[in-house]
Amino acid sequence: MKGSDIKKYLIENGIKQSYLSEKTGIPSPILNMILNDNRKIEANEYMRICDALGVPLEQFKPDKAKKLLVR
Incomplete structure (x- = not known):
């Protein structure tokens, strides 16, 4: 997953x-680095972001990973 995908979701919504x-x-400077792909997102941060947005954990997985989950 990429922070820029989360950023796109934020903008669209x-x-x-x-x-x-x-x-x-998550402190704003850290979140900004994540959303601009300047810092890797930690698992606990990703879970908190998905929880706060009310989306499933699979929401921001790459399409290839989503296809693997469906099979």
């Missing part, structure tokens, strides 16, 4: 990074 930072407890 009108969700501010500051809101996500507040809901997840």
Whole structure:
């Protein structure tokens, strides 16, 4: 998964990074680095982001990984 995919989702749904930072407890500078693909996302951060956005963990997996899950 890439942080830029999460960033795209935020933009498409009108969700501010500051809101996500507040809901997840991830500091804004760290979240910004994740969303701009300047820092790898840790598993616990990814789970908190998905939880805050109300989306399944599979939401931001690459298409190839999604296809493997379906089979």
